[in-house]
Amino acid sequence: MTPFVELDRVTMTYGGPDAGTPAVADASLTIGRGEFVAVVGPSGCGKSSLLKIVSGLMPTDSGTARVDGETVSGPLTMVGMAFQNATLLPWRTTLENVLLPLEVSRAHRRSFRRKRAEHEAAARSLLKTVGLDGYEDHAPHELSGGMQQRASLCRALIHSPDLLLLDEPFAALDAFTREELWGVLQDLWRERQFTVILVTHDLREAVYLADRVYVVSKRPGRIVYERPVPLPRPRTLESTFEQDFVDLVHRLRDHIGEVRAA
Amino acid sequence: MTTRLKLAPWIATIGLFVFWELVCRLFSIPEFVLPAPSQAMAALIEFWPAIWQNAFYTFWVTMVGFAMAVVFGLVLGLVTGASALVYSAIYPLLVGFNSIPKVAIVPVLVVWFGIGTIPAVLTAFTISFFPIVVNVATGLATLEPELRDVLRSLGARKVDILLKVGLPRSMPYFFASLKVAITLAFVGTVISETVAGNAGMGHLMLSASSSFRVPLVFAGLLVIAVMGVGMYAIFALAERRFVGWAFRGADAA
Ligand SMILES: Nc1ncnc2c1ncn2[C@@H]1O[C@H](COP(=O)(O)OP(=O)(O)OP(=O)(O)O)[C@@H](O)[C@H]1O
Ligand SMILES: [Mg+2]
Numbered sequence: 001m002t003p004f005v006e007l008d009r010v011t012m013t014y015g016g017p018d019a020g021t022p023a024v025a026d027a028s029l030t031i032g033r034g035e036f037v038a039v040v041g042p043s044g045c046g047k048s049s050l051l052k053i054v055s056g057l058m059p060t061d062s063g064t065a066r067v068d069g070e071t072v073s074g075p076l077t078m079v080g081m082a083f084q085n086a087t088l089l090p091w092r093t094t095l096e097n098v099l100l101p102l103e104v105s106r107a108h109r110r111s112f113r114r115k116r117a118e119h120e121a122a123a124r125s126l127l128k129t130v131g132l133d134g135y136e137d138h139a140p141h142e143l144s145g146g147m148q149q150r151a152s153l154c155r156a157l158i159h160s161p162d163l164l165l166l167d168e169p170f171a172a173l174d175a176f177t178r179e180e181l182w183g184v185l186q187d188l189w190r191e192r193q194f195t196v197i198l199v200t201h202d203l204r205e206a207v208y209l210a211d212r213v214y215v216v217s218k219r220p221g222r223i224v225y226e227r228p229v230p231l232p233r234p235r236t237l238e239s240t241f242e243q244d245f246v247d248l249v250h251r252l253r254d255h256i257g258e259v260r261a262a
Numbered sequence: 263m264t265t266r267l268k269l270a271p272w273i274a275t276i277g278l279f280v281f282w283e284l285v286c287r288l289f290s291i292p293e294f295v296l297p298a299p300s301q302a303m304a305a306l307i308e309f310w311p312a313i314w315q316n317a318f319y320t321f322w323v324t325m326v327g328f329a330m331a332v333v334f335g336l337v338l339g340l341v342t343g344a345s346a347l348v349y350s351a352i353y354p355l356l357v358g359f360n361s362i363p364k365v366a367i368v369p370v371l372v373v374w375f376g377i378g379t380i381p382a383v384l385t386a387f388t389i390s391f392f393p394i395v396v397n398v399a400t401g402l403a404t405l406e407p408e409l410r411d412v413l414r415s416l417g418a419r420k421v422d423i424l425l426k427v428g429l430p431r432s433m434p435y436f437f438a439s440l441k442v443a444i445t446l447a448f449v450g451t452v453i454s455e456t457v458a459g460n461a462g463m464g465h466l467m468l469s470a471s472s473s474f475r476v477p478l479v480f481a482g483l484l485v486i487a488v489m490g491v492g493m494y495a496i497f498a499l500a501e502r503r504f505v506g507w508a509f510r511g512a513d514a515a
Contacts, residue, residue, distance in 0.1 A: 052411070055411070055415050056415070057411055057414060057415060075414045075415045075417065076415060077415065077416060077417045079415050081408075081411060081412050081415060083408040085406075085408065087406050087408050087409045087412070089427065089430070089431075090507050090508070091430050091433075091505075091507045091508075100426070101412075101416050103422070103426065104413060104416055104418035104419070104422045104423070104426060105416040105417055105418065106416070106417035106418075107417075109419075109422065139507060141507075155412075156412075159416070167408075
Protein backbone atom coordinates (compact mmCIF):
# COMPACT_ATOMS: atom_id res chain seq x y z
CA MET A 1 0.00 0.00 0.00
CA THR A 2 1.40 3.44 -0.90
CA PRO A 3 1.43 5.74 2.13
CA PHE A 4 -1.10 8.56 1.92
CA VAL A 5 -0.51 10.20 5.29
CA GLU A 6 2.95 10.00 6.82
CA LEU A 7 4.20 11.54 10.03
CA ASP A 8 7.94 11.19 10.41
CA ARG A 9 9.20 11.86 13.97
CA VAL A 10 6.96 14.88 14.37
CA THR A 11 7.21 17.14 17.41
CA MET A 12 4.90 20.08 17.93
CA THR A 13 4.61 22.64 20.73
CA TYR A 14 1.86 25.23 20.97
CA GLY A 15 3.46 28.66 20.86
CA GLY A 16 6.67 27.44 19.19
CA PRO A 17 9.53 25.03 20.04
CA ASP A 18 10.66 26.97 23.11
CA ALA A 19 7.23 27.29 24.71
CA GLY A 20 7.48 24.31 27.09
CA THR A 21 6.18 20.75 26.96
CA PRO A 22 5.33 19.66 23.44
CA ALA A 23 1.75 18.55 22.74
CA VAL A 24 3.02 15.89 20.34
CA ALA A 25 6.50 14.36 20.66
CA ASP A 26 8.39 12.30 18.13
CA ALA A 27 5.27 10.79 16.62
CA SER A 28 5.50 8.62 13.52
CA LEU A 29 2.71 6.92 11.66
CA THR A 30 1.85 5.79 8.17
CA ILE A 31 -1.63 5.54 6.77
CA GLY A 32 -2.46 4.04 3.39
CA ARG A 33 -4.83 5.58 0.89
CA GLY A 34 -8.39 4.62 1.68
CA GLU A 35 -7.47 3.27 5.10
CA PHE A 36 -9.58 3.90 8.20
CA VAL A 37 -7.43 4.63 11.23
CA ALA A 38 -8.48 5.37 14.79
CA VAL A 39 -6.40 7.22 17.40
CA VAL A 40 -7.10 6.64 21.09
CA GLY A 41 -5.37 7.86 24.23
CA PRO A 42 -5.88 9.61 27.54
CA SER A 43 -7.42 13.06 27.65
CA GLY A 44 -5.07 15.90 26.83
CA CYS A 45 -2.47 13.61 25.26
CA GLY A 46 -2.35 15.39 21.93
CA LYS A 47 -4.85 13.57 19.70
CA SER A 48 -6.55 16.72 18.45
CA SER A 49 -3.12 18.26 17.97
CA LEU A 50 -2.16 15.32 15.78
CA LEU A 51 -5.11 16.11 13.50
CA LYS A 52 -4.09 19.76 13.38
CA ILE A 53 -0.62 18.74 12.22
CA VAL A 54 -1.95 16.44 9.52
CA SER A 55 -4.39 19.09 8.25
CA GLY A 56 -1.62 21.70 8.16
CA LEU A 57 -3.35 23.96 10.67
CA MET A 58 -0.39 23.75 13.06
CA PRO A 59 3.24 23.76 11.91
CA THR A 60 5.64 21.19 13.37
CA ASP A 61 8.75 22.03 15.41
CA SER A 62 10.66 19.17 13.85
CA GLY A 63 9.98 16.14 11.72
CA THR A 64 7.81 16.16 8.63
CA ALA A 65 4.18 15.54 7.86
CA ARG A 66 3.48 14.36 4.32
CA VAL A 67 0.07 13.91 2.74
CA ASP A 68 -0.27 12.42 -0.72
CA GLY A 69 3.50 12.58 -1.18
CA GLU A 70 3.78 16.31 -0.46
CA THR A 71 5.21 17.89 2.66
CA VAL A 72 2.48 19.69 4.57
CA SER A 73 3.30 23.38 4.88
CA GLY A 74 -0.10 25.05 5.27
CA PRO A 75 -3.81 24.22 5.56
CA LEU A 76 -4.74 21.39 3.20
CA THR A 77 -7.85 21.85 1.11
CA MET A 78 -8.27 18.14 0.47
CA VAL A 79 -9.42 17.48 4.03
CA GLY A 80 -12.90 17.42 5.50
CA MET A 81 -13.36 17.84 9.23
CA ALA A 82 -16.03 17.14 11.82
CA PHE A 83 -15.94 17.63 15.57
CA GLN A 84 -17.74 16.79 18.78
CA ASN A 85 -20.03 19.79 18.37
CA ALA A 86 -21.61 20.07 14.97
CA THR A 87 -20.99 23.86 14.66
CA LEU A 88 -23.77 24.30 12.12
CA LEU A 89 -24.69 27.90 11.38
CA PRO A 90 -28.07 28.53 13.04
CA TRP A 91 -29.33 30.97 10.39
CA ARG A 92 -28.80 28.53 7.53
CA THR A 93 -30.95 25.57 6.67
CA THR A 94 -29.46 22.09 6.78
CA LEU A 95 -28.93 22.13 3.02
CA GLU A 96 -27.29 25.57 3.10
CA ASN A 97 -25.02 24.42 5.90
CA VAL A 98 -23.90 21.45 3.87
CA LEU A 99 -23.22 23.72 0.88
CA LEU A 100 -21.06 26.16 2.86
CA PRO A 101 -17.70 24.53 2.02
CA LEU A 102 -18.43 24.81 -1.69
CA GLU A 103 -19.33 28.48 -1.33
CA VAL A 104 -16.08 29.42 0.36
CA SER A 105 -13.47 26.87 -0.72
CA ARG A 106 -10.72 28.00 -3.02
CA ALA A 107 -11.53 25.29 -5.54
CA HIS A 108 -15.28 25.89 -5.84
CA ARG A 109 -16.23 29.44 -4.89
CA ARG A 110 -15.81 30.92 -8.36
CA SER A 111 -18.05 28.39 -10.06
CA PHE A 112 -20.48 28.00 -7.14
CA ARG A 113 -23.31 30.11 -8.53
CA ARG A 114 -23.04 28.63 -11.98
CA LYS A 115 -23.10 25.06 -10.67
CA ARG A 116 -25.49 25.65 -7.82
CA ALA A 117 -28.15 23.22 -9.08
CA GLU A 118 -25.57 20.50 -9.48
CA HIS A 119 -24.12 21.11 -6.01
CA GLU A 120 -27.58 21.14 -4.46
CA ALA A 121 -28.37 17.81 -6.01
CA ALA A 122 -25.12 16.41 -4.62
CA ALA A 123 -25.89 17.79 -1.17
CA ARG A 124 -29.40 16.36 -1.22
CA SER A 125 -28.20 12.94 -2.19
CA LEU A 126 -25.52 13.05 0.53
CA LEU A 127 -28.15 14.05 3.10
CA LYS A 128 -30.25 11.18 1.88
CA THR A 129 -27.47 8.64 2.44
CA VAL A 130 -27.18 9.71 6.07
CA GLY A 131 -30.95 9.54 6.50
CA LEU A 132 -31.69 13.25 6.53
CA ASP A 133 -33.98 13.40 3.50
CA GLY A 134 -36.93 15.58 4.32
CA TYR A 135 -34.86 17.79 6.63
CA GLU A 136 -32.99 19.75 3.94
CA ASP A 137 -34.91 22.94 4.60
CA HIS A 138 -35.06 22.66 8.37
CA ALA A 139 -33.01 24.91 10.63
CA PRO A 140 -30.32 23.21 12.75
CA HIS A 141 -32.21 23.83 15.99
CA GLU A 142 -35.04 21.71 14.61
CA LEU A 143 -32.67 18.72 14.35
CA SER A 144 -31.71 16.40 17.20
CA GLY A 145 -28.07 16.16 18.25
CA GLY A 146 -27.60 13.01 16.20
CA MET A 147 -29.18 14.60 13.14
CA GLN A 148 -26.97 17.67 13.51
CA GLN A 149 -23.95 15.40 13.63
CA ARG A 150 -25.13 13.67 10.43
CA ALA A 151 -25.43 17.06 8.76
CA SER A 152 -21.97 17.97 10.03
CA LEU A 153 -20.60 14.78 8.41
CA CYS A 154 -22.25 15.81 5.15
CA ARG A 155 -20.67 19.24 5.39
CA ALA A 156 -17.28 17.58 5.91
CA LEU A 157 -17.77 15.42 2.82
CA ILE A 158 -19.55 17.69 0.33
CA HIS A 159 -16.36 18.79 -1.42
CA SER A 160 -15.29 15.14 -1.82
CA PRO A 161 -12.18 15.35 0.37
CA ASP A 162 -9.55 12.64 0.06
CA LEU A 163 -8.92 12.75 3.79
CA LEU A 164 -11.56 12.91 6.51
CA LEU A 165 -10.44 14.02 9.99
CA LEU A 166 -12.91 13.26 12.77
CA ASP A 167 -12.33 14.54 16.29
CA GLU A 168 -14.65 12.65 18.65
CA PRO A 169 -17.59 13.29 16.33
CA PHE A 170 -20.01 11.07 18.26
CA ALA A 171 -18.84 11.80 21.81
CA ALA A 172 -21.80 13.99 22.70
CA LEU A 173 -24.44 11.51 21.53
CA ASP A 174 -26.35 8.85 23.42
CA ALA A 175 -25.18 5.25 23.00
CA PHE A 176 -27.94 4.20 20.58
CA THR A 177 -27.50 7.18 18.27
CA ARG A 178 -23.75 6.76 18.38
CA GLU A 179 -23.90 3.12 17.33
CA GLU A 180 -26.32 3.98 14.57
CA LEU A 181 -23.90 6.59 13.25
CA TRP A 182 -21.04 4.09 13.23
CA GLY A 183 -23.02 2.26 10.60
CA VAL A 184 -23.70 5.47 8.67
CA LEU A 185 -20.02 6.40 8.68
CA GLN A 186 -18.92 2.90 7.69
CA ASP A 187 -21.32 2.94 4.72
CA LEU A 188 -20.12 6.37 3.58
CA TRP A 189 -16.51 5.27 3.81
CA ARG A 190 -17.09 2.02 1.93
CA GLU A 191 -18.95 3.86 -0.80
CA ARG A 192 -16.61 6.83 -1.23
CA GLN A 193 -13.25 5.32 -0.28
CA PHE A 194 -11.69 8.34 1.39
CA THR A 195 -8.99 8.01 4.04
CA VAL A 196 -10.12 8.55 7.63
CA ILE A 197 -8.37 9.47 10.87
CA LEU A 198 -10.83 9.15 13.73
CA VAL A 199 -9.97 10.42 17.21
CA THR A 200 -12.14 8.81 19.86
CA HIS A 201 -12.35 7.87 23.53
CA ASP A 202 -14.66 4.99 22.78
CA LEU A 203 -12.63 1.81 22.25
CA ARG A 204 -15.63 -0.08 20.83
CA GLU A 205 -16.08 2.71 18.33
CA ALA A 206 -12.40 2.45 17.35
CA VAL A 207 -12.59 -1.31 16.84
CA TYR A 208 -15.92 -1.16 15.02
CA LEU A 209 -14.76 1.40 12.49
CA ALA A 210 -11.00 1.19 12.06
CA ASP A 211 -8.60 -0.96 10.09
CA ARG A 212 -5.90 0.02 12.53
CA VAL A 213 -5.85 1.65 15.96
CA TYR A 214 -3.05 3.82 17.30
CA VAL A 215 -2.63 4.33 21.05
CA VAL A 216 -1.08 7.62 22.13
CA SER A 217 0.78 8.09 25.45
CA LYS A 218 0.12 10.76 28.05
CA ARG A 219 1.35 14.24 27.22
CA PRO A 220 3.65 14.77 25.41
CA GLY A 221 1.85 12.51 22.98
CA ARG A 222 3.90 9.66 21.47
CA ILE A 223 2.51 6.78 19.54
CA VAL A 224 3.10 3.77 21.75
CA TYR A 225 1.01 0.97 20.25
CA GLU A 226 -0.41 0.11 16.91
CA ARG A 227 -3.08 -2.58 16.65
CA PRO A 228 -4.51 -3.88 13.39
CA VAL A 229 -8.20 -4.79 13.44
CA PRO A 230 -8.47 -7.83 11.19
CA LEU A 231 -12.25 -8.17 11.48
CA PRO A 232 -14.31 -8.68 8.32
CA ARG A 233 -16.40 -5.88 6.82
CA PRO A 234 -19.06 -4.66 6.86
CA ARG A 235 -19.15 -4.76 10.64
CA THR A 236 -22.50 -4.70 12.35
CA LEU A 237 -23.72 -4.25 15.89
CA GLU A 238 -23.83 -8.04 16.04
CA SER A 239 -20.06 -8.13 15.42
CA THR A 240 -19.50 -6.10 18.55
CA PHE A 241 -20.62 -9.05 20.66
CA GLU A 242 -18.35 -11.58 18.96
CA GLN A 243 -15.34 -12.91 20.82
CA ASP A 244 -12.69 -11.45 18.46
CA PHE A 245 -14.21 -8.01 18.79
CA VAL A 246 -14.47 -8.18 22.55
CA ASP A 247 -10.88 -9.46 22.85
CA LEU A 248 -9.56 -6.59 20.76
CA VAL A 249 -11.40 -4.06 22.88
CA HIS A 250 -9.95 -5.66 26.01
CA ARG A 251 -6.45 -5.60 24.56
CA LEU A 252 -6.82 -1.86 23.82
CA ARG A 253 -8.30 -1.29 27.25
CA ASP A 254 -5.12 -2.81 28.76
CA HIS A 255 -2.88 -0.60 26.60
CA ILE A 256 -4.74 2.49 27.69
CA GLY A 257 -4.44 1.36 31.31
CA GLU A 258 -0.65 1.01 30.94
CA VAL A 259 -0.39 4.35 29.21
CA ARG A 260 -2.38 6.10 31.90
CA ALA A 261 -0.40 4.46 34.69
CA ALA A 262 2.97 5.25 33.08
CA MET B 263 -49.70 32.18 31.32
CA THR B 264 -48.83 34.17 28.21
CA THR B 265 -51.74 36.57 28.76
CA ARG B 266 -50.45 37.18 32.27
CA LEU B 267 -47.01 37.90 30.79
CA LYS B 268 -48.54 40.34 28.32
CA LEU B 269 -50.61 42.09 30.96
CA ALA B 270 -47.79 42.37 33.49
CA PRO B 271 -46.07 45.50 32.07
CA TRP B 272 -49.39 47.35 31.81
CA ILE B 273 -50.36 46.48 35.33
CA ALA B 274 -46.94 47.48 36.66
CA THR B 275 -47.06 50.81 34.84
CA ILE B 276 -50.62 51.64 35.90
CA GLY B 277 -49.78 50.55 39.43
CA LEU B 278 -46.83 52.93 39.55
CA PHE B 279 -48.97 55.86 38.43
CA VAL B 280 -51.73 55.03 40.89
CA PHE B 281 -49.17 54.83 43.70
CA TRP B 282 -47.63 58.15 42.64
CA GLU B 283 -51.08 59.80 42.51
CA LEU B 284 -52.01 58.47 45.95
CA VAL B 285 -48.75 59.60 47.55
CA CYS B 286 -49.17 63.11 46.15
CA ARG B 287 -52.74 63.36 47.40
CA LEU B 288 -52.23 61.67 50.76
CA PHE B 289 -49.29 63.86 51.74
CA SER B 290 -50.65 66.92 49.90
CA ILE B 291 -47.35 67.39 48.09
CA PRO B 292 -47.30 70.81 46.40
CA GLU B 293 -47.37 70.65 42.62
CA PHE B 294 -44.18 72.69 42.24
CA VAL B 295 -42.32 69.95 44.18
CA LEU B 296 -43.86 66.80 42.72
CA PRO B 297 -46.99 67.11 40.61
CA ALA B 298 -49.38 64.15 40.63
CA PRO B 299 -49.83 62.29 37.34
CA SER B 300 -53.26 63.86 36.96
CA GLN B 301 -51.70 67.32 37.15
CA ALA B 302 -49.05 66.34 34.62
CA MET B 303 -51.82 65.04 32.34
CA ALA B 304 -53.72 68.31 32.72
CA ALA B 305 -50.59 70.21 31.71
CA LEU B 306 -50.12 67.83 28.80
CA ILE B 307 -53.59 68.66 27.51
CA GLU B 308 -53.34 72.36 28.20
CA PHE B 309 -50.00 72.79 26.43
CA TRP B 310 -50.55 70.11 23.81
CA PRO B 311 -49.81 72.24 20.71
CA ALA B 312 -46.43 73.37 22.12
CA ILE B 313 -45.61 69.88 23.39
CA TRP B 314 -46.54 68.27 20.09
CA GLN B 315 -44.42 70.68 18.09
CA ASN B 316 -41.37 70.27 20.33
CA ALA B 317 -41.76 66.52 20.67
CA PHE B 318 -41.91 66.18 16.90
CA TYR B 319 -38.72 68.22 16.61
CA THR B 320 -36.92 66.19 19.29
CA PHE B 321 -38.05 62.97 17.64
CA TRP B 322 -36.56 63.91 14.26
CA VAL B 323 -33.34 65.23 15.69
CA THR B 324 -32.97 61.97 17.60
CA MET B 325 -33.71 59.85 14.57
CA VAL B 326 -31.11 61.66 12.46
CA GLY B 327 -28.46 61.31 15.18
CA PHE B 328 -29.42 57.69 15.71
CA ALA B 329 -29.30 56.90 11.99
CA MET B 330 -25.78 58.34 11.84
CA ALA B 331 -24.85 56.24 14.88
CA VAL B 332 -26.18 53.08 13.21
CA VAL B 333 -24.20 53.61 10.02
CA PHE B 334 -21.04 54.71 11.78
CA GLY B 335 -21.36 52.09 14.53
CA LEU B 336 -21.92 49.29 12.07
CA VAL B 337 -18.94 50.25 9.91
CA LEU B 338 -16.61 50.83 12.84
CA GLY B 339 -17.85 47.64 14.53
CA LEU B 340 -17.17 45.62 11.38
CA VAL B 341 -13.69 47.07 11.00
CA THR B 342 -12.73 46.58 14.64
CA GLY B 343 -14.29 43.13 14.80
CA ALA B 344 -12.55 41.99 11.62
CA SER B 345 -9.07 43.17 12.49
CA ALA B 346 -7.36 42.44 15.79
CA LEU B 347 -4.91 45.23 15.04
CA VAL B 348 -7.59 47.89 14.60
CA TYR B 349 -9.40 46.51 17.63
CA SER B 350 -6.44 46.86 19.96
CA ALA B 351 -5.53 50.22 18.45
CA ILE B 352 -8.84 52.01 18.87
CA TYR B 353 -10.62 50.17 21.68
CA PRO B 354 -9.02 52.24 24.47
CA LEU B 355 -9.90 55.39 22.54
CA LEU B 356 -13.51 54.30 22.25
CA VAL B 357 -13.79 53.46 25.93
CA GLY B 358 -12.18 56.76 26.84
CA PHE B 359 -14.49 58.69 24.58
CA ASN B 360 -17.51 56.86 25.91
CA SER B 361 -16.54 57.78 29.48
CA ILE B 362 -16.73 61.50 28.73
CA PRO B 363 -20.06 62.93 29.95
CA LYS B 364 -21.69 64.11 26.76
CA VAL B 365 -23.08 67.16 28.50
CA ALA B 366 -19.49 68.39 28.60
CA ILE B 367 -19.06 68.40 24.86
CA VAL B 368 -22.27 70.27 24.06
CA PRO B 369 -20.66 73.69 24.70
CA VAL B 370 -17.82 72.74 22.36
CA LEU B 371 -20.31 71.72 19.69
CA VAL B 372 -22.09 75.04 20.16
CA VAL B 373 -18.82 76.91 19.65
CA TRP B 374 -18.30 74.99 16.43
CA PHE B 375 -21.80 74.89 15.02
CA GLY B 376 -23.82 77.47 16.92
CA ILE B 377 -26.95 76.89 18.98
CA GLY B 378 -29.62 74.72 17.39
CA THR B 379 -30.17 71.48 15.61
CA ILE B 380 -26.64 70.40 14.74
CA PRO B 381 -25.28 70.12 18.30
CA ALA B 382 -28.38 68.12 19.26
CA VAL B 383 -27.98 65.70 16.36
CA LEU B 384 -24.29 65.26 17.13
CA THR B 385 -24.92 64.70 20.84
CA ALA B 386 -27.51 62.03 20.06
CA PHE B 387 -24.99 60.49 17.67
CA THR B 388 -21.99 60.52 20.02
CA ILE B 389 -23.93 59.05 22.93
CA SER B 390 -25.48 56.19 20.99
CA PHE B 391 -22.85 54.79 18.63
CA PHE B 392 -20.68 53.15 21.28
CA PRO B 393 -22.95 50.21 22.20
CA ILE B 394 -23.42 49.49 18.48
CA VAL B 395 -19.67 49.38 17.81
CA VAL B 396 -18.96 47.17 20.81
CA ASN B 397 -21.76 44.72 20.07
CA VAL B 398 -21.01 44.34 16.38
CA ALA B 399 -17.29 43.93 17.06
CA THR B 400 -17.97 41.29 19.72
CA GLY B 401 -20.37 39.39 17.48
CA LEU B 402 -17.86 39.33 14.65
CA ALA B 403 -15.00 38.21 16.83
CA THR B 404 -16.83 35.21 18.30
CA LEU B 405 -16.08 32.41 15.84
CA GLU B 406 -15.90 28.88 17.26
CA PRO B 407 -12.35 27.54 16.93
CA GLU B 408 -13.61 24.37 15.21
CA LEU B 409 -15.49 26.32 12.59
CA ARG B 410 -12.47 28.56 12.07
CA ASP B 411 -10.38 25.44 11.43
CA VAL B 412 -12.91 24.11 8.94
CA LEU B 413 -12.95 27.41 7.07
CA ARG B 414 -9.18 27.81 7.11
CA SER B 415 -8.60 24.35 5.73
CA LEU B 416 -11.05 25.10 2.92
CA GLY B 417 -8.89 28.06 2.00
CA ALA B 418 -11.75 30.47 2.67
CA ARG B 419 -10.94 34.13 2.15
CA LYS B 420 -11.23 36.52 5.07
CA VAL B 421 -13.93 38.45 3.28
CA ASP B 422 -15.99 35.29 2.76
CA ILE B 423 -15.68 34.32 6.41
CA LEU B 424 -16.72 37.85 7.33
CA LEU B 425 -19.74 37.94 5.02
CA LYS B 426 -21.00 34.39 5.44
CA VAL B 427 -20.23 33.71 9.09
CA GLY B 428 -19.12 36.81 10.99
CA LEU B 429 -21.73 39.26 9.77
CA PRO B 430 -24.80 37.04 10.21
CA ARG B 431 -23.50 35.96 13.61
CA SER B 432 -23.11 39.57 14.73
CA MET B 433 -26.64 40.55 13.66
CA PRO B 434 -28.32 39.48 16.94
CA TYR B 435 -25.77 41.58 18.84
CA PHE B 436 -26.42 44.45 16.45
CA PHE B 437 -30.17 44.40 16.95
CA ALA B 438 -29.79 44.07 20.71
CA SER B 439 -27.57 47.16 20.67
CA LEU B 440 -30.11 49.16 18.64
CA LYS B 441 -32.60 48.90 21.48
CA VAL B 442 -30.09 50.38 23.90
CA ALA B 443 -28.80 52.94 21.41
CA ILE B 444 -32.20 54.41 20.54
CA THR B 445 -33.01 55.21 24.17
CA LEU B 446 -29.54 56.72 24.62
CA ALA B 447 -30.07 58.84 21.52
CA PHE B 448 -33.13 60.46 23.14
CA VAL B 449 -31.03 61.21 26.20
CA GLY B 450 -28.39 62.86 24.01
CA THR B 451 -30.86 65.05 22.16
CA VAL B 452 -32.59 66.24 25.30
CA ILE B 453 -29.27 67.00 27.04
CA SER B 454 -28.20 69.17 24.14
CA GLU B 455 -31.56 70.92 23.91
CA THR B 456 -31.48 71.62 27.62
CA VAL B 457 -27.94 72.97 27.71
CA ALA B 458 -27.98 74.86 24.46
CA GLY B 459 -31.16 74.67 22.47
CA ASN B 460 -33.84 76.94 21.13
CA ALA B 461 -36.38 74.19 20.42
CA GLY B 462 -37.30 70.64 21.41
CA MET B 463 -38.42 68.94 24.59
CA GLY B 464 -35.27 69.80 26.50
CA HIS B 465 -35.71 73.48 25.74
CA LEU B 466 -39.44 73.33 26.57
CA MET B 467 -38.82 71.68 29.95
CA LEU B 468 -36.06 74.14 30.83
CA SER B 469 -38.33 77.11 30.09
CA ALA B 470 -41.15 75.46 32.01
CA SER B 471 -39.07 74.85 35.11
CA SER B 472 -37.63 78.34 35.09
CA SER B 473 -41.21 79.64 35.28
CA PHE B 474 -42.12 77.03 37.96
CA ARG B 475 -44.51 75.13 35.68
CA VAL B 476 -43.40 71.85 37.18
CA PRO B 477 -46.44 69.84 35.91
CA LEU B 478 -45.42 70.83 32.38
CA VAL B 479 -41.87 69.59 33.06
CA PHE B 480 -43.30 66.23 34.12
CA ALA B 481 -45.60 66.15 31.10
CA GLY B 482 -42.47 66.62 28.97
CA LEU B 483 -40.64 63.80 30.79
CA LEU B 484 -43.59 61.48 30.20
CA VAL B 485 -43.69 62.33 26.50
CA ILE B 486 -39.96 61.59 26.15
CA ALA B 487 -40.37 58.30 28.02
CA VAL B 488 -43.26 57.28 25.77
CA MET B 489 -41.23 58.04 22.64
CA GLY B 490 -38.33 55.99 24.05
CA VAL B 491 -40.53 53.02 24.90
CA GLY B 492 -42.22 53.19 21.50
CA MET B 493 -38.95 53.14 19.56
CA TYR B 494 -37.57 50.41 21.80
CA ALA B 495 -40.63 48.30 21.03
CA ILE B 496 -40.22 48.86 17.30
CA PHE B 497 -36.60 47.69 17.40
CA ALA B 498 -37.50 44.74 19.61
CA LEU B 499 -40.00 43.71 16.91
CA ALA B 500 -37.39 44.20 14.19
CA GLU B 501 -35.01 42.01 16.18
CA ARG B 502 -37.55 39.18 16.34
CA ARG B 503 -38.27 39.63 12.66
CA PHE B 504 -34.71 39.69 11.31
CA VAL B 505 -32.72 37.54 13.71
CA GLY B 506 -35.46 35.26 14.98
CA TRP B 507 -33.09 32.32 14.54
CA ALA B 508 -31.12 33.55 17.52
CA PHE B 509 -34.20 33.15 19.74
CA ARG B 510 -35.65 29.95 18.36
CA GLY B 511 -33.36 27.66 20.32
CA ALA B 512 -34.26 29.51 23.50
CA ASP B 513 -38.00 29.26 22.79
CA ALA B 514 -37.79 25.52 22.39
CA ALA B 515 -35.83 25.07 25.60
N1 LIG C 1 -4.48 26.07 21.33
C1 LIG C 1 -3.69 25.57 22.29
N2 LIG C 1 -2.75 26.35 22.87
C2 LIG C 1 -1.93 25.86 23.85
N3 LIG C 1 -1.98 24.60 24.30
C3 LIG C 1 -2.89 23.77 23.76
C4 LIG C 1 -3.78 24.21 22.73
N4 LIG C 1 -4.59 23.18 22.40
C5 LIG C 1 -4.20 22.16 23.17
N5 LIG C 1 -3.17 22.49 23.99
C6 LIG C 1 -2.49 21.60 24.95
O1 LIG C 1 -1.89 20.55 24.22
C7 LIG C 1 -2.11 19.31 24.86
C8 LIG C 1 -2.76 18.35 23.89
O2 LIG C 1 -4.05 18.87 23.54
P1 LIG C 1 -5.06 18.11 22.58
O3 LIG C 1 -6.22 18.99 22.40
O4 LIG C 1 -4.32 17.69 21.37
O5 LIG C 1 -5.42 16.84 23.47
P2 LIG C 1 -6.46 15.70 23.15
O6 LIG C 1 -5.71 14.43 23.18
O7 LIG C 1 -7.23 16.01 21.95
O8 LIG C 1 -7.38 15.79 24.45
P3 LIG C 1 -8.93 15.42 24.59
O9 LIG C 1 -9.02 13.94 24.52
O10 LIG C 1 -9.28 15.91 25.95
O11 LIG C 1 -9.65 16.12 23.48
C9 LIG C 1 -2.98 19.57 26.05
O12 LIG C 1 -2.21 19.43 27.22
C10 LIG C 1 -3.47 20.98 25.90
O13 LIG C 1 -3.43 21.65 27.14
MG1 LIG D 1 -9.24 16.59 21.61
